[in-house]
Amino acid sequence: MSGPSTYQPNSGFERWLDARLPIVRLAHDSFVDFPTPKNLNYWWTFGGILAFCLVVQIITGIILAMHYVPHIDHAFDSVERIRRDVNYGWLIQSIHANGASMFFLAVYIHMFRGLYFGSYKAPRELLWMLGVVIYFLMVAAAFMGYVLPWGQMSFWGATVITNLLGALPIVGESITTWLWGGFAVDNATLNRFFSLHYLIPFVIAGIVVLHIWALHVPGNNNPTGIDVKSKADTVPFHPYYTVKDGFAIVVFAMMFAAFVFFLPNALGHADNYIPANPAVTPAEIVPEWYLLPFYAILRCVPDKLLGVLAMFAAIFVLFILPWLDTSKVRSMRYRPIARQFFVVFVIACLALGFFGGQPPEGAYLIGSRIATAYYFAFFLIILPVVGLIERPQRMPETIAQSVLRGAKA
Amino acid sequence: MVAWPLIDQMNPAADTLALSTVDFDLTAVEEGQQVKVMWQGKPLFVRHRTKKEIDLAVKDDTASLKDPQTDAERLLQVDGAAGNAQYLIMGANCTHLGCVPLGVNDAGFKGNFSGWFCPCHGSDYDSSGRIRSGPAPTNLPVPPFKYTTDTLVKIGAKA
Numbered sequence: 397m398s399g400p401s402t403y404q405p406n407s408g409f410e411r412w413l414d415a416r417l418p419i420v421r422l423a424h425d426s427f428v429d430f431p432t433p434k435n436l437n438y439w440w441t442f443g444g445i446l447a448f449c450l451v452v453q454i455i456t457g458i459i460l461a462m463h464y465v466p467h468i469d470h471a472f473d474s475v476e477r478i479r480r481d482v483n484y485g486w487l488i489q490s491i492h493a494n495g496a497s498m499f500f501l502a503v504y505i506h507m508f509r510g511l512y513f514g515s516y517k518a519p520r521e522l523l524w525m526l527g528v529v530i531y532f533l534m535v536a537a538a539f540m541g542y543v544l545p546w547g548q549m550s551f552w553g554a555t556v557i558t559n560l561l562g563a564l565p566i567v568g569e570s571i572t573t574w575l576w577g578g579f580a581v582d583n584a585t586l587n588r589f590f591s592l593h594y595l596i597p598f599v600i601a602g603i604v605v606l607h608i609w610a611l612h613v614p615g616n617n618n619p620t621g622i623d624v625k626s627k628a629d630t631v632p633f634h635p636y637y638t639v640k641d642g643f644a645i646v647v648f649a650m651m652f653a654a655f656v657f658f659l660p661n662a663l664g665h666a667d668n669y670i671p672a673n674p675a676v677t678p679a680e681i682v683p684e685w686y687l688l689p690f691y692a693i694l695r696c697v698p699d700k701l702l703g704v705l706a707m708f709a710a711i712f713v714l715f716i717l718p719w720l721d722t723s724k725v726r727s728m729r730y731r732p733i734a735r736q737f738f739v740v741f742v743i744a745c746l747a748l749g750f751f752g753g754q755p756p757e758g759a760y761l762i763g764s765r766i767a768t769a770y771y772f773a774f775f776l777i778i779l780p781v782v783g784l785i786e787r788p789q790r791m792p793e794t795i796a797q798s799v800l801r802g803a804k805a
Numbered sequence: 806m807v808a809w810p811l812i813d814q815m816n817p818a819a820d821t822l823a824l825s826t827v828d829f830d831l832t833a834v835e836e837g838q839q840v841k842v843m844w845q846g847k848p849l850f851v852r853h854r855t856k857k858e859i860d861l862a863v864k865d866d867t868a869s870l871k872d873p874q875t876d877a878e879r880l881l882q883v884d885g886a887a888g889n890a891q892y893l894i895m896g897a898n899c900t901h902l903g904c905v906p907l908g909v910n911d912a913g914f915k916g917n918f919s920g921w922f923c924p925c926h927g928s929d930y931d932s933s934g935r936i937r938s939g940p941a942p943t944n945l946p947v948p949p950f951k952y953t954t955d956t957l958v959k960i961g962a963k964a
Contacts, residue, residue, distance in 0.1 A: 552904070559903045574812075578821045580846040580898075588815065675841045675848040675897070677904040681925065700901070700940070756926070 402429045426612060431630035432637055433618035435799050439513070440616070440637075441644030442506040448645050449499040450604065454597050456492040464544065466590035468583045471546035472671045487656070494655040496538050497663045500686035502648070503531060504745075507714075512738055514726030515617040521718035523610040528714045530603050535687065535711075537596040540589040542684060543581075547668030552681045554581045554589075560694075563701040580674065620798050621726025622791055629795035680755070688752025689745060693771070695756040696764040706768070713775045720775055722783030730789040734782050737774060744770040826961035828953070831892055839908050841897055844960050848897040848905060849948060850921075854932065859890050861919055862933035872943045876933040883949035883964045894950055894960065895934045899923040901941040906930060921945070 403424040405411040414421055463482050465474040478485035507527070510516055516524035539557065543550045558575055562568045577584030615624060624630055631637075655662065663685060667678045683691055690707050697703035713720075728735045744767045751764035792798035827844050829851060834840050839852035854862075862876040879895070880888030897905050906921035906928065907914045916922030917938065918931035928939030935944045951962035 555903045574816050576817075577815055578817045578846055582821075582846040584818065584821060674846070675843065675905060677925065679924065681904070698940070700942070 399431075401425050426608070426633075427638070428632065428634040430612065430633040431624070431627070432616055432633045433624055433629060433795050434631045434636070435618050435620065435795050436616065436637065436640075437619055438640075438644060439505070439509040439619075441641050442502050442509065444637075444641035445502045445645055445648050446499070446506060447604070448648070449495060449502055450597065450601065453492060453495050453499060454601075456488050456495065457594070457597065459488050460492055461594060464590075466544065466587050468546060468586055468672070471544060471586060475545045490656045490660045491652075494652065494660065494663065496541065497655070497684070497686065498648070498652045499534065500538070503534060504686070507531070508742060511717075511741075512728045512735075513617055513619060514621050514721075514723070514728070516718050517721065517723075517726050518718065519614045520610070520617065523607060523614075524718055525715055526603055526607045526610055528711065530600055530607060531714075532711055533596050533600050533603070535690075537593055537600070538684070538686070540593040540596075543586065543589050544593065545668060546586060546672045548670040548672055548676075548678045549665045549668040549681070551581060551672035551674065552678060553683055554585065556681055557683075558585075560700070560704045563704050565701070617726065618795055619727060619729060620792055620795060621729070622795060622798075625794050626796075682753055685749065685753070688750075689748035690752070692748040692752035692756075692764040693768050696751075696761060696768050710771065713772065717775060717779075721779040722781075723779075723786065723788075724783070725788040725791070730791050731782075731786055732789060733786045734779070737778050737782065740770065741774045744774070826959050829958050829960060831956045831958060834892070836891075837910070839910075841905075842960065844948060849960065850893070850895055850897045850908070850934075850945070852893045852908070854891055854893055858919060858932035862931060865918075865931055865933070865935070865937075868937075871936050874933075874935060874944055879933055879935075879944070879947050882951050883962050884951065886951075889952070892958070893932075893934060894958065895945040895947045897945070899925065899928050899941055900936065900943045900945065901926055901928050901939070906945075 401421055401424070403414075403421040405414045405420070410420060413419070460478060463474060463478045463485065465471060475489065478489050480486070482488075510524060510527070539553075543554045558572060558581060561572045561575065564571065573579070575585070576582065577588060618624075665682065665684075670678075682688070690710060693710050694703045694707040697706050723731060723734065725731055728738055747763060747767040748771065751760050751767065754760040756764065825845060827842060829842055831851070831853070834851055834853040836853050837855045839850050841848045842851055843849075852858075859876075866875045866877075876890070877887070879893070880890055882888050899906050901923065902925065904923050904925035906923040907916075908921055909916070909919055913924060914922050915924075916929045918929055920932045920934060920937075921930040922928075923930075923939065923941070926940050928941035929937050930941075930945060931937050933944075934947075936942070948960055949962060949964070950958050950960045953959050
């Protein structure tokens, strides 16, 4: 909790503004003098990194939209023109395409942090749920964004995924036609995907505002999971965490730059350099790496409709997580049994990512089924049960005490 | 409701809906050869079947089929008139998830029924385009068509 505002307007202008629109006060209370637990480790820098990613994607995206043409006869060529003829187009396009991957890398680390340290538990349930909404919108935006260059993978990925809706009983076919705006993925589809791809980041920005607001009501969680008890437990957000987050963003940007300048196509698929051809299906159809776990879940279920439901359930189960975990202890630092299941969970997620990129047959199929089973078991069986039977380790009295005793990161 | 125009605008527009027709000259297809024709944004197979393929298709009329249809049914013109067994016209998107299956003469064909084989998830179609094995739920769909002459077919023709 932040308590009463400590902002003191210094100049005549500041006082004038504060009396009419206290926006500087809001910024001061939220990001300067905001009392933040003093023991936050580097896993807590990813929120700031994500904000950085969103801004980068919006800026590069708006610029790309000045040159991109959302028509099937021109889309592919307009992207090539951006890469070759538009001044610094090569740089802006590379940042945007690799930025999507960086965005997802950061969001997965951010989510795993939330799981491990119990940041989803009361009173932060809504904060967590807003996060899941943001994640879902990110997936939608990324999916549509990948269609825009209109390469073979753009077209066929769109065809496979939109065809899934046909599995829904009764309304399936009408919904698919409605989404396509025709009888197949075609120009109508491309055009509307461009419109929605431009829209969604701003919806995300709005929900990020709610996400930070929901965070600032109880205040940040921390690695011990115990509540802030006094001023001794906190430091002001500025300069401690502005500088720490700034440093983390610089390191993150260095890795980002390594991809942008030296490995610009490493995370993409070569087939997307072939213009879309509705008459020829590529040898393999795979989404970008950050969607592979869902692809694995989808394909490991033999029934089309059940596969679709399982894929959506994988996100939905995150939504209800605050009510699945029965533990009274937040941080897995002090939960010896839960911690081990969590490690296996991370491995299962990485395994799903691997299997999503393989043909769904033989050992790969068996593996993806095991990993999927564990994914759902972790949320629906393990977390509810372990919370009830586990004996947590001894926790420090206060955050300040945990820092003084030199607790591990 | 008030919101309906905002939703309905996404449904296919009038120009998209106009059941466009394609006139195709069948003499362009050699025996044992197939051609892909685009119609309503999607590819169609037009195959000039060999005698062996036709006989196989008719023989399997009584086989156990996931989506039962006789070969003759799949050759009918839009007005119910009998078609031409030599030319099979059907949608080229696998009814599972939309990939384009490989024909008998295509590289990588691994089918068991001398028809079409989908490399994506192994759906296996026979020489009449009927699903025989694999995850696809229905046969490759036959569009409405009408022969305007012995060798000219109008695909998308209305009855």
